[in-house]
Amino acid sequence: MRVKILVVGANGQIGKHLVKTIQNSGSHTARAMIRKQEQAAYFNELGAEVSVTDVEGEIEDIAKAAEGVDAIVFTAGSGPHTGKDKTIMVDLDGAVKTIEAAKAAGVNRFIMVSSFDTRREAIQEAPPSFAPYVAAKHYADEWLKRTDLNYTIVHPGALVNEPGTGLVQAAQEVDRGAVPREDVAHVIFECLENDSTIGKQFQVVTGSTPIKEAIQSL
């Protein structure tokens, strides 16, 4: 079955890798949700659909962007170093609005790109400058878990820009480590391919298992 995936935060670094992976799969197609028309060229070149929709906007607009897709990946992020207003408005509220938009649009499959550790303990242990980001991701994850959506929550380690190795370690808990954004994109793609990841969350860092195998055996 040809599957269409809305990538929210497509213009981010993971988002760009993911749209490329989806388009190159031959089997699936991506709709890139981006904030500005100027960001469209990259996605047009890949042959992906584009929806210019702001995750800080209304739920109805995000739901419109999600019309007719089979799955949504939320990989938008203000990042840990923007103003904390964006941490609330994008990482938390943007995520929740996307979840609500998924429901409104009848899209049941939802992949959340979270932070490595978003448990209560992680909020308490995080340095003060990082804790608000962890908290925002914690509440976004909690919101998703309390829905009836077919969710998967991906908790990647420290994101780096090195080319992907194709080899990861993925489990409910793994030791802290780095992981290339390109590999995270492939991990997300494999989640979309494997319904056995529904209702699960896992941490992922660079390891020694091919991504496909690592995700299948979660």
Added chain:
Amino acid sequence: MRVKILVVGANGQIGKHLVKTIQNSGSHTARAMIRKQEQAAYFNELGAEVSVTDVEGEIEDIAKAAEGVDAIVFTAGSGPHTGKDKTIMVDLDGAVKTIEAAKAAGVNRFIMVSSFDTRREAIQEAPPSFAPYVAAKHYADEWLKRTDLNYTIVHPGALVNEPGTGLVQAAQEVDRGAVPREDVAHVIFECLENDSTIGKQFQVVTGSTPIKEAIQSL
């Protein structure tokens, strides 16, 4: 029955009025949860108990502060003008931790002092500088509503420091207006007195109905 109430955020302006109201009631007693020992004098003078516990700390510590009380009032707030990191860590995460602490301590009655309008629409319509605060209060309220606690959520209008008039308008929706913090404290006290407010939320501004009557007829 003599009722003991934990006031979280007791050193705030509403909190101080509230502890005084409780202590002066003759029937109830307050435990003031404050961040610093230096803040204790005011509460000692009123004959209130004091617990030096930080709402940014661990749930277990807040639960310990709540041991043996019959109700908890959350009126801590970073306010809309502090750094947005505190908006997440106090207004949202501090509130949620207090809710979880209530559960852990077996305290079923919970009064939340919220913002005037915390609905989804209010987040979208708020000016960008204020929206993160509204969002934080929105998610705190949502978290509380999804518990089994006997909650009441108070949505006061624009808070002013004028002496209370004792007269308010309270309903699910009222026109925007101001309300003295002293009156809000009395409104909270009347919520504690009226179990008919359990499971309800309401907006309150200065009006023409005596507080007791306004809360009883909610």
